Amino acid sequence: xxxxxxxxxxxxxxxxxxxxxxxxxxxxxxxxxxxxxxxxxxxxxxxxxxxxxxxxxxx
Amino acid sequence: xxxxxxxxxxxxxxxxxxxxxxxxxxxxxxxxxxxxxxxxxxxxxxxxxxxxxxxxxxxxxxxxxxxxxxxxxxxxxxxxxxxxxxxxxxxxxxxxxxxxxxxxxxxxxxxxxxxxxxxxxxxxxxxxxxxxxxxxxxxxxxxxxxxxxxxxxxxxxxxxxxxxxxxxxxxxxxxxxxxxxxxxxxxxxxxxxxxxxxxxxxxxxxxxxxxxxxxxxxxxxxxxxxxxxxxxxxxxxxxxxxxxxxxxxxxxxxxxxxxxxxxxxxxxxxxxxxxxxxxxxxxxxxxxxxxxxxxxxxxxxxxxxxxxxxxxxxxxxxxxxxxxxxxxx
Numbered sequence: 116x117x118x119x120x121x122x123x124x125x126x127x128x129x130x131x132x133x134x135x136x137x138x139x140x141x142x143x144x145x146x147x148x149x150x151x152x153x154x155x156x157x158x159x160x161x162x163x164x165x166x167x168x169x170x171x172x173x174x
Numbered sequence: 175x176x177x178x179x180x181x182x183x184x185x186x187x188x189x190x191x192x193x194x195x196x197x198x199x200x201x202x203x204x205x206x207x208x209x210x211x212x213x214x215x216x217x218x219x220x221x222x223x224x225x226x227x228x229x230x231x232x233x234x235x236x237x238x239x240x241x242x243x244x245x246x247x248x249x250x251x252x253x254x255x256x257x258x259x260x261x262x263x264x265x266x267x268x269x270x271x272x273x274x275x276x277x278x279x280x281x282x283x284x285x286x287x288x289x290x291x292x293x294x295x296x297x298x299x300x301x302x303x304x305x306x307x308x309x310x311x312x313x314x315x316x317x318x319x320x321x322x323x324x325x326x327x328x329x330x331x332x333x334x335x336x337x338x339x340x341x342x343x344x345x346x347x348x349x350x351x352x353x354x355x356x357x358x359x360x361x362x363x364x365x366x367x368x369x370x371x372x373x374x375x376x377x378x379x380x381x382x383x384x385x386x387x388x389x390x391x392x393x394x395x396x397x398x399x400x401x402x403x404x405x406x407x408x409x410x411x412x413x414x415x416x417x418x419x420x421x422x423x424x425x426x427x428x429x430x431x432x433x434x435x436x437x438x439x440x441x442x443x444x445x446x447x448x449x450x451x452x453x454x455x456x457x458x459x460x461x462x463x464x465x466x467x468x469x470x471x472x473x474x475x476x477x478x479x480x481x482x483x484x485x486x487x488x489x490x491x492x493x494x495x496x497x498x499x500x501x502x503x
Contacts, residue, residue, distance in 0.1 A: 132206060139208050146211045154307070157248055161311045164244045 205289065213282040217265055217293055218258030218300075226257040226353045228486065229376060233354030233369055235490040237361035245312055249360035252308035253353055255300050256320045260327040260349070262297030266290050267332050274398040277391060297328075308360065316360035323352040337399075340406040347380030348373075371430045372486075378423040379482055382416045382455060386475035389413075389458075390468055413459045416474070420455035424448035427485060436489065437496075443488045447481050 132140070230253045234246050265272065265281055269290050272278035282288040288296075301324050309317025331346030339345075351373045358369035385403055388395060389412055392404040404412045427448055431441025454474040461467045 130206065136206050136208050139210050142211050143207075143209070143214075146214070154303070157251070157307070158311065160244050161248060164242050 213287040217262040219261030230353040230357040232486045233357030241361040256304035259300035263328045266293040271398040275394040319356045343384040351376035381419040383478040389471045
C-alpha cells in the first residue's frame with residue numbers, strides 16, 4: 116500500500132524545474148504580461164483619441 | 175546453420191523493457207527553456223531596430239499636417255516591433271549560417287538559448303500583431319507597407335537573395351529603406367515624393383555601408399558560404415563598387431535641395447557629409463594593402479553610420495525651425 120502511494124507521488128511530481136528555469140520562466144511571463152498590458156492600453160488610448168472616428172479607417 | 179540475413183531478437187528481460195520505456199520517455203520530454211527576456215530582446219536586433227525607429231521618426235516628423243502624438247507613438251512602436259519581428263525571423267532562418275560566423279555565433283539560437291522553432295513562433299507573432307495593430311489603429315496603407323517590408327526582408331532578402339547573389343544587399347537594402355515610407359503613410363494616409371527621396375538615400379547608402387563591413391569580415395562570410403561581393407568578386411571590385419555607390423549616394427542625397435523638397439540647411443549638410451563620405455570611399459579605393467587598407471575600410475563603415483544619422487537629423491531640425499519662424503512672424 117505504501118509502495119503504491121510512493122508511485123502516485125512520483126507520477127504527480129512530473130517534470131521538476133530547476134531554480135534557474137523557474138526564474139527565467141517567471142521573467143518571460145512578466146514580459147509577456149507587460150506586452151499584453153501595453154497592447155490593451157494602446158487600443159484604449161487610441162479609442163479615446165479617435166473617438167467615434169475609431170471605426171473610420173481609410174485605405 | 176542459421177541464416178545470417180534472418181534477425182531473431184532475443185527476448186528482453188522485464189528490467190530492460192522498463193529501462194527502454196524510461197529512455198524513450200526521456201527523449202520525448204519537452205525541452206525546458208532557460209531563455210531569458212534578454213535573449214528574446216537580442217532576437218529583435220536592437221541596433222538595427224534603433225536605426226529603423228530613427229529613420230521612421232524622421233518620416234513622421236517631416237510629414238505634413240497634424241498627427242496626434244498617441245497615433246505617432248503607436249506607429250513608431252508598430253514599425254519598431256515589425257523590424258524586430260523581421261530580425262527574429264532572419265535569425266530563425268539563418269541559424270545555420272550564424273553558427274559559422276564569429277560576428278553572429280553569439281546570437282541566441284547558435285548559443286542554444288532559444289530554439290529555431292521558438293524564434294520562428296516569436297517572430298511570426300510579433301509580425302502579425304505589429305501589422306494588424308498598425309492597420310487597425312492607424313491606417314491600412316501603413317499596415318500593408320509594413321507587411322510588405324517584413325515580407326521583403328524575410329522572404330526576398332533572407333531566404334532568396336542572401337545565399338544566391340552578390341547583389342543581395344543592394345536589392346535587399348530596399349527593406350531597410352522602407353521604414354520612413356511606412357511612417358509617412360501612417361501620418362498622412364497617402365504617399366508622396368518626399369518619403370521616396372528618403373527611401374532612395376537609405377537605398378544608395380546601404381551598399382557602401384555593408385560592403386565596407388563585408389571587406390573586413392570577408393573571411394567570416396566565406397566560411398559561411400554567403401556570396402557577399404568581396405567573397406565573389408574580390409576586394410578590389412568591391413572597392414570600386416563602394417566608390418560608385420557613394421558617388422550615387424552623394425548625388426541622390428543632394429538632389430532634394432535643388433528640386434525644392436528640402437531646405438538650404440539640408441542641402442549644405444548633405445554636401446559637407448557627402449564630401450566626407452566620398453573622401454573616405456576614395457581612401458578605401460586607393461589603400462588596398464595591409465593595415466592602412468583595413469583602417470580605411472573601418473573608418474568608412476563608422477562614418478557611414480554618422481552620415482545617415484546626421485543627414486536625417488537635419489530634416490526634423492528644419493521642420494522645427496520653420497515652425498518657430500512661422501509662429502514668430
